[in-house]
Amino acid sequence: MRGVRLLFALAILVLAGLRPAGAQAPLIADLDDHLIAITTGFAGADVLLFGTTDGPGDVIVVVEGPVGEVDVRRKERVGGIWINRKTLGFQNVPAVYMLAASKPLDQLLPADQRAYYQMGIENIRLVPVDPRDSDLKTFTSALVRAKQQRGLFFDQPARILFISDRLFRVNLRVPSTVPTGTYLAKVFLVREQKVVGAFTTPLVISKIGFGADIYDFAHRHSAAYGVIAILVALFAGWMAHLAFRRR
Incomplete structure (x- = not known):
């Protein structure tokens, strides 16, 4: 059934790409399923993202959300007991961050462009409640490390494969620890180290039963x-x- 849905969707994308040049979008993308249902014993899921471009180019995909506030606490040993001595809050922290690309990011875009589009864990805009805190770097690193250990921040991009010079696909692995909410898959078309097209499609993760x-x-x-x-x-x-x- 999943294969049939994929073939049907690819056919629609191909037909969309055959429109007159003046009406053609540089990039069209979609997911094979926009809803992931979390039931008892949920062990993660695979989501297939696919699309078409209006010509040769490379593709980068960023999946993130939902954002929220996170407190990072530092424990210290006092009198033989570990207690929380300091806390720093962060705002607009994505619960999950996934990345995929057709080539290594440093070959596709310069550093300033990767930072602008928040491509790569090091470019996620983690907003501290107190930006003047002397231990900001330590707390930021601890937040990213905790997310990585839980499998929620992916430091290695998944590989986007081109089926032809215009059709592409990538399998994204959603971890079992993923929280519920609405996520956004942002797809970027890159040519000559510039983003020339973008497309966004939603993904909903919800508990059922x-x-x-x-x-x-x-x-x-x-x-x-x-x-x-x-x-x-x-x-x-x-x-x-x-x-x-x-x-």
Whole structure:
């Protein structure tokens, strides 16, 4: 079924590329599925991004989102106990950052252009709450490192393959730790070290099923969820006590 959807979509892209030159977009792209459903036992998913260009060129893909606030804490040992001694907050931090390119980035765009389009982990604009903090570099590195360890920031770009001189595709691996929300896949067409076209398509990651109902209830009615969790734990302990007494 996925292969049929891909062939159908590629056919549409090819037909779109056959329009008159004055009406032709330099770049068209899409995903084989715009919704990833997280269910019990979710172990990650593969998303196929494909597209067509109006002629020869290279392609770069940046997938990121949703953004939010993140606090980075530094622990220090005091009296034999590790405690949080300092915290620095960051704003507009993407929950996930993925990258793909048809060639190494330094061969496609100069450093200032990569920074402008936030291509590469080192170019993500992590906005600190206090930009004058003396330990800003340390906290920024710790934030990026934590994201990488969780598999949410990808430091190695995936390889974009050209099926012909105009059709391209790339498989993007969505990790099992991915949070829910709306993501944006930004696709850039590059020629002669300049971005000459761009296209954006959304990707929604959402929980479904019984697990999603529990998640939603826990966030909407946190106090009631806490009481229910305690009652369930007490009941489970009581049942276990009865089982051991019978022995």
